[in-house]
Each structure stands twice: as structure tokens, then as C-alpha cells.
Amino acid sequence: MNNLKFKNLFEPIQAGNALFRNRIFASPEGFYNVGGDNLPNLQEVAFFERKALGGAASVCVGDCIVDSPTGTHYPYLIRMDDPKTLPGLSSVAAGINRHGAVAAAELSHSGMYARYVADPDGVSYGPDAAKEIEARRGETQKGTLYGPVAIENGKYGRVEEMPEELILHIIDKYGKAAAWAKRCGFGMVTVHGGHGWLLAQFMSPTVNTRTDRWGGTFANRMRFTLAVIESVRKHVGPKFPIEIRVSGSECDPAGYDIGEGVKIAKALDGKVDILHVSAGNHEFDHTFIITHPSMFLPDGSNVQFAAEIKKHVSTPVATVGGLTDPAMMDEIIASGKADIVELGRQTIADPDLPLKARLGKEDDVNKCMRCCMCFSGSGNHRVLQCSTNPAIGREIEERFAFPAWDKKKVLVIGGGIGGMQAALTAEKNGHDVTLCEKTGSLGGVLLCERKVPFKLKLEEYLRRQARFVESANIDVRLNTEVTPEYADSLKPDVIIAALGARPAKPPIPGIDGPNVIGAEELYVAPEKAGENVVILGGGLVGLELGIFMALDGRRIIVLEMMDELNLDPFGMHTMAIMNEMARLGIDLRLSTKALDITENSIVTEGPYGREELPADTVVYATGQIPLRDDAIALSGVAPEFYQIGDCLAPRNILAATKEAYAIAHDIGRRLV
Ligand SMILES: Cc1cc2nc3c(=O)[nH]c(=O)nc-3n(C[C@H](O)[C@H](O)[C@H](O)COP(=O)(O)O)c2cc1C
Structure with a gap:
């Protein structure tokens, strides 16, 4: 049988x-x-x-x-x-x-x-x-x-x-x-x-x-x-x-x-x-x-x-x-x-x-x-790692870990990748955990990529983590903006601030025009893009967005001010991105600055001088500004305070999960 x-x-x-x-x-x-x-x-x-x-x-x-x-x-x-x-x-x-x-x-x-x-x-x-x-x-x-x-x-x-x-x-x-x-x-x-x-x-x-x-x-x-x-x-x-x-x-x-x-x-x-x-x-x-x-x-x-x-x-x-x-x-x-x-x-x-x-x-x-951070970990540092499994590389501690000896009241603020990981790890270690999220759902900013066909596993991951959080012994409070007063009213022993960041808008004439949109917003509503799309910023977000848009039939130009892309040096994912961009005919222009955005074009200056490129839509993917001040305002409320993820500095999933895991794991194990 x-x-x-x-x-x-x-x-x-x-x-x-x-x-x-x-x-x-x-x-x-x-x-x-x-x-x-x-x-x-x-x-x-x-x-x-x-x-x-x-x-x-x-x-x-x-x-x-x-x-x-x-x-x-x-x-x-x-x-x-x-x-x-x-x-x-x-x-x-x-x-x-x-x-x-x-x-x-x-x-x-x-x-x-x-x-x-x-x-x-x-x-x-x-x-x-x-x-x-x-x-x-x-x-x-x-x-x-x-x-x-x-x-x-x-x-x-x-x-x-x-x-x-x-x-x-x-x-x-x-x-x-x-x-x-x-x-x-x-x-x-x-x-x-x-x-x-x-x-x-x-x-x-x-x-x-x-x-x-x-x-x-x-x-x-x-x-x-x-x-x-x-x-x-x-x-x-x-x-x-x-x-x-x-x-x-x-x-x-x-x-x-x-x-x-x-x-x-x-x-x-x-x-x-x-x-x-x-x-x-x-x-x-x-x-x-x-x-x-x-x-x-x-x-x-x-x-x-x-x-x-x-x-x-x-x-x-x-x-x-x-x-x-x-x-x-x-x-x-x-x-x-x-x-x-x-x-x-x-x-x-x-x-x-x-x-x-x-x-x-x-x-x-x-x-x-298949973000391939495992490969880049071994290539760059000789250390195996995983974006969504922070226990990799810590197998010995994991295997012999026992719950923390000192039980704490932990307040995690922010229900994105880092916040969810911190809450799960703290709960697993026996702490009394409250997780507050200002929006109506867990998952954080990367949920915006849920329509991207090659990111479906990311969406699955976010939803799975949210499900684990919801079914764990964690007090989840959605639609809850945490002020210092609110945090104080909960009397936590530990605050973990995982507040995230907001998109940076470059100061270019025309940036507030009707044909300009932020990367996150376009990920959510790709139908807003016209036929000719110019993306400002050749980081991972901009390049992946370009691929997403090109798969959807748009003509894509990516502008990057630097003379080379700031991608992972041992980047198997970098290789894949380059391959996909070539296959889809995405035009990547390095050392190129955007000077002016008009209703249907963008003026640039690059290695070939000044050019006016057709642009029905201009997208800014020019980085994130950490919500540092909001986090720092909470730092004196509890005896222990940790700032993690994008609110410290913009970072990738790997860094966010790793530090969330490490910090939450060590709570209640200190000798003083
Ligand atoms: C970190 C890492 C190390 C690997 N090392 C080897 C190796 O030493 N020898 C080998 O034949 N394949 C190696 N591979 C390839 C895997 O065995 C496998 O063929 C490949 O990753 C495709 O399978 P997957 O999509 O399930 O990862 C390695 C893969 C990874 C991710």
C-alpha cells in the first residue's frame, strides 16, 4: 500500500x-x-x-x-x-x-x-x-x-x-x-x-x-x-x-x-x-x-x-x-x-x-x-548563502540551537522581508512577539513585483512567509503606524525597526510630468507604460523592470550615469540579465545623463553627445532613501533597539533576511 x-x-x-x-x-x-x-x-x-x-x-x-x-x-x-x-x-x-x-x-x-x-x-x-x-x-x-x-x-x-x-x-x-x-x-x-x-x-x-x-x-x-x-x-x-x-x-x-x-x-x-x-x-x-x-x-x-x-x-x-x-x-x-x-x-x-x-x-x-546568490556567495567569498534561507552557513548553530534563555517582549515594526524574518526567528526562539505593519498586508515593497513572470517564486515566498507569520504565535497588527508613543504603550524589551525606504526621485527638469512614473508603481500597473519606455537607473531594479517591460512588447532604453553597471561581480544572475537584455534588444546606455524630460521624449548627454530619445514613459529606478529618521525616533523607547533592512541602508533580500535572522536569533542570549 x-x-x-x-x-x-x-x-x-x-x-x-x-x-x-x-x-x-x-x-x-x-x-x-x-x-x-x-x-x-x-x-x-x-x-x-x-x-x-x-x-x-x-x-x-x-x-x-x-x-x-x-x-x-x-x-x-x-x-x-x-x-x-x-x-x-x-x-x-x-x-x-x-x-x-x-x-x-x-x-x-x-x-x-x-x-x-x-x-x-x-x-x-x-x-x-x-x-x-x-x-x-x-x-x-x-x-x-x-x-x-x-x-x-x-x-x-x-x-x-x-x-x-x-x-x-x-x-x-x-x-x-x-x-x-x-x-x-x-x-x-x-x-x-x-x-x-x-x-x-x-x-x-x-x-x-x-x-x-x-x-x-x-x-x-x-x-x-x-x-x-x-x-x-x-x-x-x-x-x-x-x-x-x-x-x-x-x-x-x-x-x-x-x-x-x-x-x-x-x-x-x-x-x-x-x-x-x-x-x-x-x-x-x-x-x-x-x-x-x-x-x-x-x-x-x-x-x-x-x-x-x-x-x-x-x-x-x-x-x-x-x-x-x-x-x-x-x-x-x-x-x-x-x-x-x-x-x-x-x-x-x-x-x-x-x-x-x-x-x-x-x-x-x-x-x-534562482537569484543565484548561493553561487555569488561561493564565488565572491567562498561562503554558501541563500537569499531566502538565512540558516544556510549556520547549520551547526541551527542544529544545536535551543530557545533563548531570557524571554523578551519583542516589537517588530514593518512587515516586509526583514520584519517577517525577524518576527519568525524571534518567535521560534520563544519570545513574545508583536509585528506591526502600516499597510493592510504583510509582504512589503517587493509585493509590487507580483505580476513579473520571472518573479513568481518571490511572490510565493512573500506569501508563504506571511502565512507562517499569521499562523505562528505572533501578535500581528496590520494598518498600524507605529509612533514612539504607540511603541512605548506596548512596553517592549526589544524593538526591531524594519521600516524600509522610499524611492528616490532624481532632480531632473520634467520629472513631475505626466509621463514619468516610479519603478514600483509601474511594476504594479505595467499597463501604464507607453510603447517607448526609458528607464533611469541601471541597477537591478531598472534592468529587471526593463526585461519585464520588453517581454510585454515595449521598446526599452536604460540610462545609467556610471560607466559600468553596479551589479554582482560574480553574478550568475548578472549573466542571465545580460543574456536576456541582448535577446530582447534592450538598449543599455552607460555614462549617460538625463537632462530634460518632455511630454514624449527625453534629452540625454552621453558618449555620443546630446540626443533626444522618444519616451512615451520615463521610469525612475534610481535607488531608495532609507527611512532612517523614522527609525531613529524609536531608538530610545526600549532597552534594546535594532535597525534592519532598507531603513538602515538599501539592500537586497539576502542581506535583509540574514541580518534579521542573526539579530532575532541573538535576542535573549546575551550575558548582561
Ligand atoms: C553553489 C553551487 C555549487 C555547485 N557545485 C557543483 C559542483 O561542484 N559540481 C557539479 O557538477 N555541479 C555543481 N553545481 C551544479 C548543480 O549540481 C546543479 O547541476 C545545478 O545547480 C542545476 O540544478 P538546480 O537548478 O537544481 O540548481 C553547483 C551548483 C551550485 C548552486
Whole structure:
């Protein structure tokens, strides 16, 4: 009998000698917050253990490098050829296994993209890293990069053709790395054959033009990958599960398509235990945002590749990419598109998805909205983070947290993102919480984006948080403007001011004209825009608004006064925005000032001098002014006072939730 709502998702599956308790795997994720010794640490154990605790059937530790002298693309990757990794890796595996999940180690080698080999001193990994390395190419390439063929001017410097003896050495290192994973207690290895890394480079018809037995024909191009699998099998034994991750399609004219993907899968069929079908190539912006589907793509945008491959193979097939909804996952399994669903960012946004889905509490799942702050956290700081799950990175404190010892009366003012998070965290810690919001609903300013098709998960998040607040033991007072007197009448021990900000209106002649509107107002009423829309301000708000309006058929020009955009330097979302703007033909003008707004035009001054541009609608998206004074007026009312979110300084969702969580968590834990 199966009484579960998502029956297919919770059907156990066997691969090799391992039994997986359900069909939800946590896909490979690298963890880079390690110390200078490069060894797995307690935080890493906690990060992966948390996913297993949440009910995933398998949890994969990403980016374990099989041959560190030639294969390392970031400095802080696990080196499978370093015996000092034994205790750390064993702890990671044990942390996963003890919660009933199968621990998997991803075996990888980055080949011609081994950026760290080319430049071991490089510290920047964002779009600028490529620029920096480009600028320093030749001068600073320190190590030798190897790929299937020699390339004079590769992305990270000169690439040498991998000699046969090195090919054989690396094949052997894959086997040894697999044996090491098994020794450390992992129950599966995932061979990384996708995303443009070494195995994919050898399989690629466009990259691998070698003329010896390792390149050229399909059989020759598969030789390396098949030899790697054979070597792994030899080292782990006949029953130990081997998963291989491949790109079903590289989604790029310069890469291979699904036809080739099917041929690759057929060549691997029966030789591995799971065929894990991803997509794209890690090294190009326009395919990186397919590998990690951006918020502009629909959920499950890469399932098609797994579904096609599944028609041609008998090995169980896994799919991955932009999966957040248990009902969709269940349907994927039920309809035979794949046998397993793998979740990446969703396990960061909510590691408890499997448990919640099993309990039929799918509405409580915090769905990943693909803002990609997790990626930029690891890219910029080597720290994993999540905009809507502030407990990420604090797994140890969370796991062993007990309610605060000193119960306080907490007044939270403002029911936006920060205010709701602060109220929820304070209530969870046992405090007596009142939340006042001056409007008639919880959610705050970002509710204005609810009509934006690529922001639907943000709206869902805001509504879910509001529902949690309403069902928690929190005294919610809507339509309540909090004056110092009102606050005083409640006699709080702690005030958390999360008052927000108001839009800044730039002092340009004509700014009060009938064709001028603020970004927030236009988000709410997009029908107010004419055909030609000029947006002032190339920040995230302006650019996303431009995309929203362009999707709605408007012609868009974005004006930015600075000579470059102030976006996230390791911005996967930045890449996605740029890609979308190019696709939609949005005209972005940097170093351009608005001088005058008339009824149907705007006069600008930029690199090409003075111009008059048609503008049926001019939108200002030129920042926010924090409601600091209103907050400061409340600061003396209670013994403890905290100012968070936009009323301190304009900030993003990540910063707002993180600080709200941290501040509310620490209330009642102080020693004085
Ligand atoms: C922070 C982060 C780290 C990742 N690290 C790896 C990795 O080490 N190896 C790998 O094959 N994929 C890695 N991925 C990709 C994921 O496994 C997954 O394929 C991708 O995120 C798409 O799935 P999603 O839409 O569910 O996130 C990483 C993804 C994220 C967000």
C-alpha cells in the first residue's frame, strides 16, 4: 500500500548494491569555505549532513579533483590525491550516511579549464577573472594546462595536448580517487563527464580533433571516458554504484546537441549504474545559465534532455535543473521522463523538501527563486548563502540551537522581508512577539513585483512567509503606524525597526510630468507604460523592470550615469540579465545623463553627445532613501533597539533576511 501523495517520488530505487530511499538526490555541490589547508572542515560536514537530514536519498559532494596538479579549477577544492583528506572526507561521508542517505563523491578534472593550475595566485573568480587572466596571459600562466588538443590562446592561457602517458595517468587517478572515496565511507561515486570539464572535452566533436586513438571519430572520443569508467569500476568492485554526469546537450552551436548526447549515453549504457543528464557548459556565460537554469527559464527546463536519453537506454536516468515543485518531480518519474530527480540550489533554499513532500506539506517548501546568490556567495567569498534561507552557513548553530534563555517582549515594526524574518526567528526562539505593519498586508515593497513572470517564486515566498507569520504565535497588527508613543504603550524589551525606504526621485527638469512614473508603481500597473519606455537607473531594479517591460512588447532604453553597471561581480544572475537584455534588444546606455524630460521624449548627454530619445514613459529606478529618521525616533523607547533592512541602508533580500535572522536569533542570549 502506498498512501503517500507523491507516490512515484518516494518509490525506493536500487543502483548497484545501494538502495536509495526515494528518487530525490542532492546534486553535486562544491563547498569552498575551507581553510588554507584545503581540507574538509566541520562546516562542510554540517552543510552536507543538513541535506541528508532533510530526507534526500543521496547527497553528492561536488568537485573532488582526481589529479590536483593538473585538474584544479578553484583553489579550495577537495584533492582526492591528498591523504590528509581522510578524516575530513570520512566525517562528511559519515554525516550524510548517518541520516539514511547515500553519500556520493563527484570525481572531476577540469582539463583545459584548470584555471587554478594556470594561475595559482588568482583570487578572483567572477567575470573579471577571465578579464584579468586575459590581461595577464602569457606573463603569469604558471602551470601547464592540458586538454585533448593544443590551443594557443585558450580561455585561461596556452593549452598543451595531453600526452598519452598523462592520459593513462589520469585514467588511473580516477580509479584511485574512486577507491579513496569508498575508503572514506562514500557509497557512490559520480564521475563528472559534463559541463565542459575534461571528460566532456574528450567527448566533444568540436574540441577533440586529435588524430590518434583518443580523438576524431566517435569511438575514439569516447575512449577516455570509457577507460575512466573501467578504471573506476576496477577500483571499487562490481557492485559499487557509479553515476556519471553528462550534458545531454551542450546547448551551444559550438558544442554538441542532444543527438550526440544520445550517442554518448548509449555508449555508457550498462557500464554505469546511473546516467545523470545535465546540460550546457560551465565555461560560457550563455550556457552556464542553462546548466544552472536562470530565473528567466521555466522549471524543469532541462528535463527534455533526460527524457530523450531515457528512450534509448536501460540504465536509470536522472534529470537536474530548475526543479522546485514536488508535484512536477513526481510527474517526471510517473511519466517515465526520468527515474531520479536531482536538486541543486533547491537543497540550499530548503533542504527539507523531501521530508515536506513526503508529509504532503509541499506548500511549506521554500522554493528556490534562482537569484543565484548561493553561487555569488561561493564565488565572491567562498561562503554558501541563500537569499531566502538565512540558516544556510549556520547549520551547526541551527542544529544545536535551543530557545533563548531570557524571554523578551519583542516589537517588530514593518512587515516586509526583514520584519517577517525577524518576527519568525524571534518567535521560534520563544519570545513574545508583536509585528506591526502600516499597510493592510504583510509582504512589503517587493509585493509590487507580483505580476513579473520571472518573479513568481518571490511572490510565493512573500506569501508563504506571511502565512507562517499569521499562523505562528505572533501578535500581528496590520494598518498600524507605529509612533514612539504607540511603541512605548506596548512596553517592549526589544524593538526591531524594519521600516524600509522610499524611492528616490532624481532632480531632473520634467520629472513631475505626466509621463514619468516610479519603478514600483509601474511594476504594479505595467499597463501604464507607453510603447517607448526609458528607464533611469541601471541597477537591478531598472534592468529587471526593463526585461519585464520588453517581454510585454515595449521598446526599452536604460540610462545609467556610471560607466559600468553596479551589479554582482560574480553574478550568475548578472549573466542571465545580460543574456536576456541582448535577446530582447534592450538598449543599455552607460555614462549617460538625463537632462530634460518632455511630454514624449527625453534629452540625454552621453558618449555620443546630446540626443533626444522618444519616451512615451520615463521610469525612475534610481535607488531608495532609507527611512532612517523614522527609525531613529524609536531608538530610545526600549532597552534594546535594532535597525534592519532598507531603513538602515538599501539592500537586497539576502542581506535583509540574514541580518534579521542573526539579530532575532541573538535576542535573549546575551550575558548582561
Ligand atoms: C553553489 C553551487 C555549487 C555547485 N557545485 C557543483 C559542483 O561542484 N559540481 C557539479 O557538477 N555541479 C555543481 N553545481 C551544479 C548543480 O549540481 C546543479 O547541476 C545545478 O545547480 C542545476 O540544478 P538546480 O537548478 O537544481 O540548481 C553547483 C551548483 C551550485 C548552486
